[in-house]
Amino acid sequence: MKRIIVVASGGLDSTVLLHHVVATGAAVRSISINYGQRHSRELEFARLNSRRLGVVHQHVDLACLRDVLTGSSQTDDRIPVPEGHYEEKSMKATVVPNRNMILLSVAIGAAVAHQYDEVAYAAHSGDHAIYPDCREEFVIALNAAAQLCDWHPVQIDRPFIHLTKADIVRRGAELEVPFASTYSCYKGQPVHCGVCGTCVERREAFYIAGVPDPTAYLDSTPIQNLLGKKKTAKS
Amino acid sequence: MKRIIVVASGGLDSTVLLHHVVATGAAVRSISINYGQRHSRELEFARLNSRRLGVVHQHVDLACLRDVLTGSSQTDDRIPVPEGHYEEKSMKATVVPNRNMILLSVAIGAAVAHQYDEVAYAAHSGDHAIYPDCREEFVIALNAAAQLCDWHPVQIDRPFIHLTKADIVRRGAELEVPFASTYSCYKGQPVHCGVCGTCVERREAFYIAGVPDPTAYLDSTPIQNLLGKKKTAKS
Numbered sequence A, B: 001m002k003r004i005i006v007v008a009s010g011g012l013d014s015t016v017l018l019h020h021v022v023a024t025g026a027a028v029r030s031i032s033i034n035y036g037q038r039h040s041r042e043l044e045f046a047r048l049n050s051r052r053l054g055v056v057h058q059h060v061d062l063a064c065l066r067d068v069l070t071g072s073s074q075t076d077d078r079i080p081v082p083e084g085h086y087e088e089k090s091m092k093a094t095v096v097p098n099r100n101m102i103l104l105s106v107a108i109g110a111a112v113a114h115q116y117d118e119v120a121y122a123a124h125s126g127d128h129a130i131y132p133d134c135r136e137e138f139v140i141a142l143n144a145a146a147q148l149c150d151w152h153p154v155q156i157d158r159p160f161i162h163l164t165k166a167d168i169v170r171r172g173a174e175l176e177v178p179f180a181s182t183y184s185c186y187k188g189q190p191v192h193c194g195v196c197g198t199c200v201e202r203r204e205a206f207y208i209a210g211v212p213d214p215t216a217y218l219d220s221t222p223i224q225n226l227l228g229k230k231k232t233a234k235s
Helices: A012-023 A042-053 A063-067 A089-094 A099-114 A136-148 A165-174 A197-209 A223-227 B012-023 B042-053 B063-067 B089-094 B099-114 B136-148 B165-174 B197-209 B223-227
Strands: A003-007 A027-034 A056-061 A118-120 A155-157 B003-007 B027-034 B056-061 B118-120 B155-157
Touching (some): A003 A012, A003 A099, A012 A027, A012 A042, A027 A042, A027 A099, A042 A056, A063 B056, A099 A118, A099 A136, A136 A155, A165 A197, A197 A223, B003 B012, B003 B099, B012 B027, B012 B042, B012 B165, B027 B042, B027 B099, B099 B118, B099 B136, B136 B155, B197 B223
Parallel strands (some): A003 A027, A003 A118, A027 A056, B003 B027, B003 B118, B027 B056, B118 B155
16 A cells, blocks of 8 residues: 655645545545745645545645745745736746755655655646646656665655646535645635635636536635636537 | 755764855755654754854654664664674665655755755765665765756755765865764764764874874774774775
8 A cells, every 4th residue: 555645735736636546545644835925824724624425644844934935925025926817927026945945845855754655736727827846847857865864765756747727626515525625815804815826727727627616715706707718618 | 145954863974065065155944854863863963053144944853754764773762773884784774765766855855945956965985885875876866856846946966976975084184073962873972982884984084194083982992993804994
């Protein structure tokens, strides 16, 4: 039986991934890492969903990394969270320095400690070009390091790498994921704003997937209007 | 001018490295990371030496990683710190899961945030085979990832990789490093124990280098007696 640690942020993608990996019958643990993100509210949903699924969950509070990983709207309250579509240049403000290497290195450390074989995270085909640490070549290099960091090699796995976010919503619907118990908004307020990059992406994914979106949004402008003529809304 | 972040633990090697890098005329920052190590006492010396050198120093308290990186004598007080020479198998108890990837990933994050070019750490030629994350191939893979984690590539640099620890002591003596303001003991007590792997290595390095060791050790058995017939003490 495979032994897999899922990096679970409490967002939509990683929550579907957690359900997906549990459904494979693997032995699963989940790990959530507070790296000082403005939207740390998401992490509570990782704990809730793990508990409901009977998965051992570890919360790691590295919130003081906020003082290290500066210059991002997600770690510095003085930098406003941009609104709009992920394809816009303004979204670069949301990039957190070396975020993925840090999160994965901690999860790999947990895998080594527990002699787990894989660390799975919810990268998908729609991950955006503005995020350098979502690049294929970055993950290949880091995975090579993960094979060598211990005598017990750890594989970085991305089960959703060939899925779009809409595909992930469809997979979540199949798995009866409680979408309302996931959180995506970059603004980090109790109710999803509906207009930041990740809210727009979330709404777009439900719209394209044809799955009802149970999320309450502060700005309830129909997603079709927000997307306008964007090619991503053509379906 | 090169812009270099030095990973400074407060131990002998990284303190000499900090002085060495400052002496090159580079712009230097230092970063110390508490990953929950039993010997976190060392970190205070990183702060002291950075301040004396006029280097901006950042302390990052990730001590809760102690609950993630389990199974090591250095993160679990229930596991005794082995005594003896690093070449002994018992020293494997001191390996901390994925330690170097985690430390370097945080330092790389700081480098990206400050647009620094390099992260330097004090790996040396005598780093021990029991530590998988000291292997050359591990560092090559992680360095490849560091080039790709951001649009601003970061180079992992190991200025001492061709030096022995005795060479580092000699370099420190040239640079007038205050060796008494460094801390190496794995047991983490106020006074160096003198008999754990890292104390023995430290004493051996001064002995081989022919440099007076200003360190007070609880066990003051002459290092020659501790080393016995070990080939490393032949000089």
